[in-house]
Amino acid sequence: MGHFSINSTHSLRGRLRHTLAALLLVSTSTAAMAADQVPMTIVINQSPWFAGFQKAVELYQSETGNTVNLDVNPFAGSLEKQRAAVRTGESPYDVLIMNAGFFIEFYTGGFLEPLTNIDAGFKLNPDIYTFDDSVYWNSETKQIDAANGDILSVPINPFLPLLHYRSDLYEENGLSVPTTWDELYANAKALHNPPAMYGISQRGQRGAFDVTFDVLPYIWSHGGALYADQKGGDYTVTVNSPETLAGMETYLKLAKEVGHPSTAGQTQTNVIQNMATGQAAHIQGVPAPALFDDPANSIVVGKVNYAPTPGTAEHPSSPPLGHWLGGIPKNIPDDRKTAALAFLTWFQTDQAQRAYAEAGSPPVSRAVLTSELADKPEFRYMKALADSIPNARLTFVIPEASQVLAITELRFNQAISGELPLKEALNTAATEIAKVMTDSGYTAPTLPPLE
Known part of the structure; x- marks a missing residue:
């Protein structure tokens, strides 16, 4: 435009x-x-x-x-x-x-x-x-x-992303709002009835800052990261750490067992449409409540509610x-x-x-x-957003972000599509990110390859 x-x-x-x-x-x-x-x-x-x-x-x-x-x-x-x-x-x-x-x-x-x-x-x-x-x-x-x-x-x-869930289906099935990925998996499995209803729709398409943004809550809440400590100046590349691997395995478990059949091709627009048309029980995305409550664009008016992205027993919700x-x-x-x-x-x-x-x-x-607006139905996302912001983290504090994202967008997408085995995709990303960093003058050691 x-x-x-x-x-x-x-x-x-x-x-x-x-x-x-x-x-x-x-x-x-x-x-x-x-x-x-x-x-x-x-x-x-x-x-x-x-x-x-x-x-x-x-x-x-x-x-x-x-x-x-x-x-x-x-x-x-x-x-x-x-x-x-x-x-x-x-x-x-x-x-x-x-x-x-x-x-x-x-x-x-x-x-x-x-x-x-x-x-x-x-x-x-x-x-x-x-x-x-x-x-x-x-x-x-x-x-x-x-x-x-x-x-x-x-x-x-x-x-920043919030978990969107079908509150009407939760009430009908006696489900509780999940705080961990295991709880989300169980709820998604209970509601998974393809092709009419997918337990969850996840963004997996490669873009400028698409699939990377959506997998980070999984990675961080398992203790993983792209680097050891960007804000602290430790640029050790950890995209192929065991913790990052565990986060991606959780993402893939949801995608393969209770997710959309073409997760690797799902854009933000696709994910939103899946929720708005009643084909997804859960999505993770930035809040756009007016869209889901607009009868001209949605058949789930008043049926979508919000919660912080899940975490694990060891690591709380950590949205990017x-x-x-x-x-x-x-x-x-x-x-x-x-x-x-x-x-x-x-x-x-x-x-x-x-x-x-x-x-x-x-x-x-x-x-x-945190005002009285949050108690109104049309602003029901506000409490989840207010709870999420204090735990939200910067994704990049380096000017080479676009070069790194070009790598992670490709390699994460290849892992999700099955074009590359997960461990190979993460090892390849680590090698490529380390080269970008060292070429730019950073000290960026790598971890041993995942076997």
Whole structure:
């Protein structure tokens, strides 16, 4: 999808003014502080939560009178535009909506303006989650550093997986919400009745950051990882550790015994459709509750509930962060930086976060996720999300993430499809990841191959 201006979409403006006014208006003082800014442009990806963000932007415009343009693209297209923008003489974009898998390359490249350089008094709202301290960056040590780092971004969306389950079928069959993979397997087996109903539908298709994202909860909750300790600077490659192997074996057990027959070909869209059309008893995915409760898109309205991803007896639920952060590039004029920061400051307010949530997008505010909204049926995902965020972990804190993901996306997919035996796929991935790391100057020892 190409570039467009919400301001120019008059019919949309009218509809959204009518509906969002009923949600919650931003306070006069907050709107006044943000008013009279130069026009700004945000580059963003098309995603299940985009509609909520779009409506929040529309509310910001109607409350402040400021102009915001949205340049909307597929995931990979948005990333490439951002990479090009920060390397030109002047970025055409004022806010970059960066994904958890790739924001580090913008941090390490020095492409983002520390937000306190724009406004010395800027602070992150204490109700906003920092998502494993991902908003802080120490440019000297090149590390995530909440104590000594600059604030380089503001969280935009808490993109992390939750377990989705058919609450009506749980009630009919007397099932309890699982907290371990073994419990999930037992529940999925009880409901598995192919081809009418699959016990679980899992994403296994290779993409930019697809199958890797979905297998990490299995791997981490078995004590495995891609590296020994990225945040601590230990880049020993552990993708072929016994613990990582155990996590992948659990994933494959579910896929083969109670899952979709073509798990290796399942995209995020496929998985969501399987739930929405009543063909999956469970999925693991980012919350998109408005979709499942929309009669035009779903036959399971009111029948999908949410829980944290399972863990094991030894390791609790540990979901990966695929969240989104808004950063301001250095290579734009000061007045555009000020306009961008005005929007990001407004976006953190309780009023904005409530409107964002009520427009269909999961908020990044602890206060909103744990508010009375969570007791309403349409926001029933909020409690599971609030329980999950404290245990969520960054997937990558190295700028070579895209190179590593190219390896893991291929090798995990080959293991799931049966193109390569699991141990061979993990050993191959370890060798390839180690080469990427050593070629980039890291010390990256490997483990003995799995036999």
